[in-house]
Amino acid sequence: MLDIAKPSPATAALRPSEYTATLIHVLRHRSECVKDAKVLEMGCGSGVVLAALGAMGAASLSGIDIEDEAVRSGRSLLRELGHDAQLFHGDMWQPVAGCRFDLIVANLPHFPMEHIEVAGRLPTWSSGGSDGREFLDPFIEGLADHFTAKARAVLTHNAFVDVERSRSLAARRGLALTILASVLVHIPNEKLALMTPSVLLTEEGKSIHRYGPHVFADLHIVEISPVGTQS
Ligand SMILES: C[S@@+](CC[C@H](N)C(=O)[O-])C[C@H]1O[C@@H](n2cnc3c(N)ncnc32)[C@H](O)[C@@H]1O
Secondary structure: OOOOOOOOHHHHHOOOOHHHHHHHHHHHOOHHHHOOOEEEEEOOOOOHHHHHHHHOOOOEEEEEEOOHHHHHHHHHHHHHOOOOEEEEEOOOOHHHOOOOEEEEEEOOOOEOEOOOOOOOOOHHHHEOEOOOOOOHHHHHHHHHHHEEEEEEEEEEEEHHHOHHHHHHHHHHOOEEEEEEEEEEEEOOHHHHOOOOHHHHHHHEOOOEEEEOOEEEEEEEEEEEEEOOOOO
């Protein structure tokens, strides 16, 4: 019988989201990039994305998270599933200085809002600061220094945080950005109320779609890789 023990509040705060599911879905359809790859996940949360990559045959699994509890939960999940993973507690690239990976994945906090708790999540879960780019920009800027020769990054990217800006940041480092998939995600009203008003004003009717009280937004899964190596 399925064991559905009640999660602790800390584990519940790290529960996977629609973003997590979409990222895993796209990665499952790109198994050739995962098999035998040296993988890093930035902002690994519960560890479930690494677990999926481990199940797909990644050669090694590393993860970084700013939250102690995420590192603890991730280690425990991966151990339980029989994966040998290295999880670091730290801020962005700092724990892996000098290390290179074949595949780097991320579902970063990049919702344009200040750092506050929402929907039972920690303030570090969703918030990307007022323009949503507080972590996205240093993540993209650091990729080239952590890529092996034919590496790629696959990440979630809200359409309302300026994909073209990510594309030009990547281009400055000799990297190309490709949109692999786009889906609609539901934005709960509680979260929408926290969105930076100027972003909402600009994006409503463009990448944010309102049907009465129900609001959805376009979410892309993008790949960033050295120019000329796109698959
Ligand atoms: C949207 S959650 C995604 C978690 C998990 N990857 C998933 O998809 O379920 C973002 C994660 O990034 C972590 N995080 C936030 N700021 C960070 C930073 N500066 N460095 C590393 N991780 C960070 C959060 O603690 C959180 O676990």
